[in-house]
Amino acid sequence: MRFYLIPLAAAAIPLVANPYTQFMVNLMLVYILVAVGFNLVLGNLGQLAFANTALFGIGAYTAAMLMAHAGWPFWLVILPAGLAGAAAGFLASVTALRGIRVYYLAIVTLAFGELLRWSYIHGERVTGGTDGLAVPRADFFGIALDSETARFYVFLLIVTVLVKAVSNLLRSRIGRAIVAIRDNELATASLAIPTGRYIVLAFALSGFVVGIAGSLFAVLIGRVIPESFGLIELILHFAMVLVGGLGSLFGSVLGAVALTALPEFFRRFPGMYEMFFGALLIVFLLAQPRGLAALAARWWPQLRDRYYRDR
Amino acid sequence: MLELKDVSVSFAGLQALSQVSLSARAGEVRALIGPNGAGKTTLFNAITGYVPIASGAIMLNGAPIQGLSPHEIAALGVRRTFQNGGLFGELTALENVLAGLHSRIDASFAGILFGTRAARDAERAAVARARELLRTLGVAHLADQPVKSMSGGQQRTIEIVRAVAAEPPLLLLDEPAVGLAPPLRAQLVELIRRLAGQMGIAVLLIEHAVDLVMAAADAVAVFNGGIKIAEGTPAAIRADPAVLEAYLGHG
Amino acid sequence: MFALQLALSGLAQGAIYALVALSMCVVYRATTIVNFGHGDLVMAGAFVVYLLAVLAGLPFLAAATLAVVLLFILGLLIEIGLIERIKAGPHIGFALMCIAFGYLLRGIARAVWGREVLPMPSVFNFPPVFLGELVITADALVIFAAVGLLLAAFFAVFYRSSAGRVMQALCQSERGAALVGINVRAFHGVMWGVGAALGAVGGVLLAPITLLHPGLGASFLIKGFAAMTLGGFGSFGGAVLGGLILGVAEQLVGGYVSTKLIDITAYLVIILVLALRPNGLFGRAIAEKV
Numbered sequence: 001m002r003f004y005l006i007p008l009a010a011a012a013i014p015l016v017a018n019p020y021t022q023f024m025v026n027l028m029l030v031y032i033l034v035a036v037g038f039n040l041v042l043g044n045l046g047q048l049a050f051a052n053t054a055l056f057g058i059g060a061y062t063a064a065m066l067m068a069h070a071g072w073p074f075w076l077v078i079l080p081a082g083l084a085g086a087a088a089g090f091l092a093s094v095t096a097l098r099g100i101r102v103y104y105l106a107i108v109t110l111a112f113g114e115l116l117r118w119s120y121i122h123g124e125r126v127t128g129g130t131d132g133l134a135v136p137r138a139d140f141f142g143i144a145l146d147s148e149t150a151r152f153y154v155f156l157l158i159v160t161v162l163v164k165a166v167s168n169l170l171r172s173r174i175g176r177a178i179v180a181i182r183d184n185e186l187a188t189a190s191l192a193i194p195t196g197r198y199i200v201l202a203f204a205l206s207g208f209v210v211g212i213a214g215s216l217f218a219v220l221i222g223r224v225i226p227e228s229f230g231l232i233e234l235i236l237h238f239a240m241v242l243v244g245g246l247g248s249l250f251g252s253v254l255g256a257v258a259l260t261a262l263p264e265f266f267r268r269f270p271g272m273y274e275m276f277f278g279a280l281l282i283v284f285l286l287a288q289p290r291g292l293a294a295l296a297a298r299w300w301p302q303l304r305d306r307y308y309r310d311r
Numbered sequence: 312m313l314e315l316k317d318v319s320v321s322f323a324g325l326q327a328l329s330q331v332s333l334s335a336r337a338g339e340v341r342a343l344i345g346p347n348g349a350g351k352t353t354l355f356n357a358i359t360g361y362v363p364i365a366s367g368a369i370m371l372n373g374a375p376i377q378g379l380s381p382h383e384i385a386a387l388g389v390r391r392t393f394q395n396g397g398l399f400g401e402l403t404a405l406e407n408v409l410a411g412l413h414s415r416i417d418a419s420f421a422g423i424l425f426g427t428r429a430a431r432d433a434e435r436a437a438v439a440r441a442r443e444l445l446r447t448l449g450v451a452h453l454a455d456q457p458v459k460s461m462s463g464g465q466q467r468t469i470e471i472v473r474a475v476a477a478e479p480p481l482l483l484l485d486e487p488a489v490g491l492a493p494p495l496r497a498q499l500v501e502l503i504r505r506l507a508g509q510m511g512i513a514v515l516l517i518e519h520a521v522d523l524v525m526a527a528a529d530a531v532a533v534f535n536g537g538i539k540i541a542e543g544t545p546a547a548i549r550a551d552p553a554v555l556e557a558y559l560g561h562g
Numbered sequence: 563m564f565a566l567q568l569a570l571s572g573l574a575q576g577a578i579y580a581l582v583a584l585s586m587c588v589v590y591r592a593t594t595i596v597n598f599g600h601g602d603l604v605m606a607g608a609f610v611v612y613l614l615a616v617l618a619g620l621p622f623l624a625a626a627t628l629a630v631v632l633l634f635i636l637g638l639l640i641e642i643g644l645i646e647r648i649k650a651g652p653h654i655g656f657a658l659m660c661i662a663f664g665y666l667l668r669g670i671a672r673a674v675w676g677r678e679v680l681p682m683p684s685v686f687n688f689p690p691v692f693l694g695e696l697v698i699t700a701d702a703l704v705i706f707a708a709v710g711l712l713l714a715a716f717f718a719v720f721y722r723s724s725a726g727r728v729m730q731a732l733c734q735s736e737r738g739a740a741l742v743g744i745n746v747r748a749f750h751g752v753m754w755g756v757g758a759a760l761g762a763v764g765g766v767l768l769a770p771i772t773l774l775h776p777g778l779g780a781s782f783l784i785k786g787f788a789a790m791t792l793g794g795f796g797s798f799g800g801a802v803l804g805g806l807i808l809g810v811a812e813q814l815v816g817g818y819v820s821t822k823l824i825d826i827t828a829y830l831v832i833i834l835v836l837a838l839r840p841n842g843l844f845g846r847a848i849a850e851k852v
Contacts, residue, residue, distance in 0.1 A: 042654070046652070046653075046654055047654075048598075048654055048657045048658075095833075095836050095837050095840075098837065098840065099840065100836050100840060103596045103657075103795075104791075104795065104836055104840070106596075106598075106657065107596075107787045107791065107832060107836070108832060108833060108836050110783075110784060110787070110832075111784065111787075111788075111828070111829035111830075111832040111833050112829070112833060114784065114826075114829050115826055115829045115830070115833070118825060118826050118829070122822060164426075165424045165425070168423055168424060168425070168426045169423055169424060171434075172416075172418065172423040172430070172434060173409070173410075173412075173413050173416045173418065173423075173434075173437075174420070174423060176402070176406060176409055176410045176413070177410065177413060179399065179401065179402060180399045180402070180410045182401075183398075183399035183400050183401055183402065184397055184398070184399055184400075186361065186381070186393070186397065187393060187397030187398070187399070188399075188410070189380070189381035189382045189385065190359060190381055190382075190385050190390065190391050190393075190397065190474075191382075191385060191390070191410055191411050191413055191414075191473070191477075192382050192383075192385035192386040192413060192414045192477070193382055193385075193410070193413050193414075194380075194382045195382065231777070231780055235661070235665050238658065238661060238662075242658060246652060246654070247401075269673070270672045270673060270675075270676055270677055271668075271669040271670065271671070271672030271673030271674075271675075271776070272669065272673065273669065274665045274666065274668045274669030274672060275665075275666055275669030275670060275673065276669070277662075277665060278662045278663060278664070278665035278666030278667075278668075278669055279662075279666055281658060281659075281661070281662035281665070282644065282659065282662045282663065282666065285644075285648055285651065285655050285658060285659050285662065286644070286647055286648065289648065289651040289652065289655055306406075307402060307406045307409075308405065308406055308409055308434065308437075308438055309431065309434050309435075309438075310434070310435050310438045310439075311431070311435075
């Protein structure tokens with residue numbers, strides 16, 4: 001029950017926020033899902049991967065295309081966006097079933113992600129090419145999402161449900177298998193756990209969560225363009241997971257909240273963005289490699305991630 | 312239970328094991344001894360599917376298991392420990408043992424995702440079972456510690472608990488006594504005897520310490536240079552001149 | 563004739579890929595770390611040479627030499643200042659560190675440069691060579707000569723000299739090397755320097771024939787990986803051959819299918835090779851630690 005206290009408290013935010021800060025809070029909700037999903041692969045599975053922005057993009061494009069071309073309402077495209085992300089996560093990692101691991105798998109995800117982004121640019125007829133695609137007005141079961149406040153409550157609901165599901169997953173045999181692979185894959189296999197399949201599963205689950213984040217992003221920003229899902233975006237995803245804490249669900253939330261608003265500050269100075277996030281990553285790797293979550297857990301030991309549940 | 316017939320393994324043209332035949336029986340502890348590089352761990356790796364065999368057959372309850380992958384062989388009830396330690400360092404002892412119970416937890420994917428009562432009950436039962444195992448084997452106090460913060464001996468014990476959690480009919484222990492203080496070694500001997508005697512597990516044990524082997528094993532197989540050079544009861548092996556040659560001859 | 567001409571320009575491009583792949587291989591073999599920031603070191607090499615030659619007015623050869631030396635020092639500093647310090651942390655930290663300094667370099671380049679794409683005035687002003695109907699441009703000639711010499715020197719040092727034998731020993735077994743009194747840390751630092759310097763040569767050769775922009779590194783990283791994957795990950799000879807094959811393949815795909823596909827040839831190569839022939843075209847086994 002304690003879990004739901006955080007979203008309940010957050011539900012009061014619109015009382016004090018102006019439209020701009022409310023937009024930022026909504027964007028934080030999107031990035032909470034991005035970081036939570038990415039952390040499943042990067043932190044829990046311990047597998048370096050580069051396809052996360054592509055997964056984010058495929059969710060956003062799936063939602064935008066279904067809404068713009070097929071006229072589907074927003075609530076109906078959320079699940080397809082997640083499934084498209086899961087399918088892309090599956091494809092990015094499927095070579096794991098043929099024994100591709102660690103660096104090789106990371107390189108495959110790099111190539112796969114860039115390939116997807118290339119297809120957003122060159123699939124003009126459905127994606128709008130470099131100009132992108134405008135997202136029609138969204139509605140959620142008849143409620144028009146035309147204000148930041150309306151979007152906030154819908155996003156908060158979706159994020160709460162998904163983060164709870166990921167938390168359930170991590171504290172089960174599935175979560176343990178994924179973390180066990182990170183710590184010692186050979187030993188994991190000796191416990192009758194099919195490691196290749198769990199690697200692919202982790203990627204697909206990650207893709208599902210990040211894909212849904214993409215659909216929320218599309219609705220929030222109102223337009224999807226290939227540039228939103230490139231290498232500039234990728235460093236932000238890496239930074240959120242690392243600054244929050246590799247492998248920590250709570251850390252992902254912290255990392256997303258801490259960093260979402262920052263890119264806005266660097267927009268006017270070319271190069272500042274990359275320098276800042278590059279340097280931020282270096283500082284955390286040197287000084288606090290377990291991220292903010294580990295700092296927080298020092299004061300509040302209950303925050304240590306558990307991979308079982310007895311309640 | 313387990314039957315190896317003329318098993319050979321080679322790495323890049325080098326013969327690591329040649330024509331080894333060996334068996335393991337329920338309730339019996341069979342020790343594998345021999346100098347470093349004799350091929351004992353390679354034999355474990357071959358049985359558990361970590362290295363392919365070049366020729367021969369490995370039969371488990373009459374069915375061939377060579378060519379299966381490690382997780383498939385483990386699913387058939389063959390569990391092992393690793394010479395260099397195979398624990399999941401970031402996880403607690405409890406979580407490690409729970410990973411050993413992975414295939415015993417009957418919770419569906421959807422049930423886990425939505426946290427249904429059935430899935431939570433299955434998890435709770437597994438946690439209770441894991442705690443009980445840790446208690447029976449005398450390490451209940453370590454349950455909630457991350458294993459990377461434990462001593463070498465404690466880690467060895469947790470790894471054995473994890474390996475036997477799913478009640479495997481066959482257990483392969485690779486040098487479980489390394490780094491153990493003498494009183495703990497006596498406990499380990501007692502533990503191994505209990506696994507075989509009370510739980511009826513067939514145990515294959517790689518060990519260098521002769522005293523431990525003599526105390527724990529029902530039978531001993533001696534390896535040298537990838538070949539099994541002798542096999543018999545501990546007493547017979549101790550008197551075997553070929554064994555003395557292999558050990559003493561190598562200093 | 564069209565195909566031959568394409569292949570020839572592909573070989574020139576491929577020679578640079580070969581150099582980049584080889585330089586990534588050096589770091590990987592010596593330290594078992596895959597440098598995901600290597601493309602940005604190549605980019606940095608190209609930018610430094612541009613700064614020195616065009617803005618500071620140094621002669622090209624002097625600028626090139628200085629750039630390579632500077633990149634050697636940068637590689638060394640990255641190893642001892644960043645990589646060496648996170649040995650105790652989670653293993654994924656190495657890769658993240660490489661990504662981080664890659665972005666940092668890219669940001670610096672962008673801050674110095676602004677947003678425009680920069681052409682460098684051609685430096686090699688001698689006339690092209692005609693072989694029948696084939697044209698070999700001056701740029702291509704310089705690339706062939708430079709890469710050829712460098713590769714010959716590299717393989718001679720690595721496989722023939724006594725220093726090379728020490729390097730080979732270190733690549734085989736660090737512990738053994740430490741036992742016979744070789745300073746492993748210094749070795750790692752130097753090999754990072756060598757890797758960065760070799761990559762910088764790629765950048766230096768690239769600068770006069772391409773439009774420079776700070777995002778250049780990312781595409782070279784992928785081409786380097788594609789070349790390494792083709793040749794069998796970690797094999798020096800394979801990396802060189804893989805680079806040449808990739809360069810030619812890109813040009814043939816561009817000439818016969820669509821120029822749009824040039825950019826993604828490398829991605830497709832990586833995915834296809836790892837899915838179908840994970841050990842590369844020449845079948846060198848992927849070493850896995852058991």
